[in-house]
Amino acid sequence: MRTTMALKMMFATLALGLAACGESGSDVPGGGDDEEVIPLLVAGSLVDFQTGDSLSSGAINVDGISPPPSVTLVGGNFEIAGIPPYSNFHLLASSPPTHRSTYGSVIVTEDIDVDGLVIETLSEDFVASLHAEFGVADSATLSVVLGKLVDENGSALAGVPGTAFQLEPTMQGPFFLDADRAPDLRLSESSSSGYVVIFDVEPGLVSFQASPGATVSLAMADSPAAARAVTLAEIVVQDGDVVIPTGVSFSADVAPIFDNRGCVTCHSKNGIGKDLGGLHLNGEVNKMHKELTEEVSERHQIVRVNLETPAESLMLTLPSKEDPPDVHPNSTFLSAADADYLTILGWIQEGALNN
Ligand code: HEC
Structure with missing residues (x-):
């Protein structure tokens, strides 16, 4: 998959930021494995x-x-x-x-x-x-x-x-x-x-x-x-046009987005997204795939990926901006033209495979 230069630079900054966060986290007394947001x-x-x-x-x-x-x-x-x-x-x-x-x-x-x-x-x-x-x-x-x-x-x-x-x-x-x-x-x-x-x-x-x-x-x-x-x-x-990517891999293209866009900071360890949303996004590919495509969300009573209407999937709508706002505490995707949004959309359109 092609990534624009601007995005690559952004990812590099994010990676640095995460490394710095890990270091300061270990200074927290009694912090142990529990990363705080x-x-x-x-x-x-x-x-x-x-x-x-x-x-x-x-x-x-x-x-x-x-x-x-x-x-x-x-x-x-x-x-x-x-x-x-x-x-x-x-x-x-x-x-x-x-x-x-x-x-x-x-x-x-x-x-x-x-x-x-x-x-x-x-x-x-x-x-x-x-x-x-x-x-x-x-x-x-x-x-x-x-x-x-x-x-x-x-x-x-x-x-x-x-x-x-x-x-x-x-x-x-x-x-x-x-x-x-x-x-x-x-x-x-x-x-x-x-x-x-x-x-x-x-x-x-x-x-x-x-x-x-x-x-x-x-x-x-x-x-x-x-x-x-x-x-x-x-x-x-x-x-040129906004293109929805094809040939998207869950492990190589989708999973890294959870790190790069900060989903893991709230959805892993004892983050608020894990507690309230019951969603872990902790980097373990098979588990994440199961949570997204098989498990029924306790709060929303639907599977988090919607194969029939991909754009209505919880994993796309919740981190996007809505009017009025939904239960998600923030929004991550800037719009439906956000490159990561389009990658996830392409993956769901192709059947949300564990590939
Ligand atoms: C600022 C912390 C935070 C970030 C960052 C965050 N989330 Fe969440 N997320 C939450 C919280 C809190 C909930 C539970 C909301 C509720 O139901 O009250 C949630 C819920 C969800 C749910 C629904 C879980 C369920 O079944 O109830 C999905 C799907 C989700 N988030 C996906 C994502 C994705 C994908 C990203 C990154 C693009 C992301 N989130 C980033 C805090 C976060």
């Missing part, structure tokens, strides 16, 4: 999207972690305690009356604390300039998405045409910001800033795909949208 501290500051200036006050809400972690905010600097490792989540920043409530791009954690996050919020003046330039009325019930088109390395991507987007008929756009992040109605493709604007998005979870005729694929994390709020998101642009 150590919650993370995530810190950063609020800035204005257009000027980059720090904001002196505001509020932060965490979306996507249950139970909700505690947030401390001093001026425009925040600290959040209690984020599970290997999670993805969004922060909703607000600083009324000068700024519009803004969901930041997805934040993905490994097993180390995160510091120096910069969370951008849009000023009311800037939001007004978007509506004025693009001629779309400000809606009290719908939301605005400001996407940043990037390549696989995260660099802003110019030249992505508006026709590449498949939008709901009720949405308005796509429109583009120029190289200085100013709205420009004349642009029909992304500038070097990479920013695209889409209005009138329904509250709930939002993610954009490429239109059927497009020569690129778009991958955006499932992101929250709320009435009269702005959602910032990175949209990764790749050549």
Whole structure:
């Protein structure tokens, strides 16, 4: 199977992180074999999207972690305690009356604390300039998405045409910001800033795909949208379609995902996923295969792999984001375009074999 360079680099970092975790775990008195899930501290500051200036006050809400972690905010600097490792989540920043409530791009954690996050919020003046330039009325019930088109390395991507987007008929756009992040109605493709604007998005979870005729694929994390709020998101642009892998091996392709994406930190030893979910994912291939394809889940009363409707399998839905959220404490897969999500989906489509 092919893995992109970006993913390989991410896996390398994760492997290092796990090794470090093992070392510190042995220092815990009486720790023995029992690895604990150590919650993370995530810190950063609020800035204005257009000027980059720090904001002196505001509020932060965490979306996507249950139970909700505690947030401390001093001026425009925040600290959040209690984020599970290997999670993805969004922060909703607000600083009324000068700024519009803004969901930041997805934040993905490994097993180390995160510091120096910069969370951008849009000023009311800037939001007004978007509506004025693009001629779309400000809606009290719908939301605005400001996407940043990037390549696989995260660099802003110019030249992505508006026709590449498949939008709901009720949405308005796509429109583009120029190289200085100013709205420009004349642009029909992304500038070097990479920013695209889409209005009138329904509250709930939002993610954009490429239109059927497009020569690129778009991958955006499932992101929250709320009435009269702005959602910032990175949209990764790749050549060609999103492909569901074939010839997937359980032992060689699927099992390593449980390590690489942190499922084992909660689902092995005395982790909360083992206690509450009765699922061990402890690296023993035959046992894991049996748990996933034969055992009936005590809580959900179904087998964790669904051969009839693969995308409805518990092992895919629970670690994905839903609106409203399900019982899973976090989400791991960014969207249905996540490479590991697609690998597991391909494996189930091929019969979830112990191969
Ligand atoms: C932050 C800790 C955590 C992480 C990381 C995590 N899980 Fe879980 N998982 C849980 C908990 C807790 C439950 C039980 C939820 C409940 O039923 O209340 C659970 C339940 C599940 C279940 C259902 C078990 C059952 O039958 O009831 C599946 C399947 C599952 N997780 C798969 C995964 C996969 C796959 C990953 C990695 C992609 C993952 N989980 C990562 C904590 C975690």
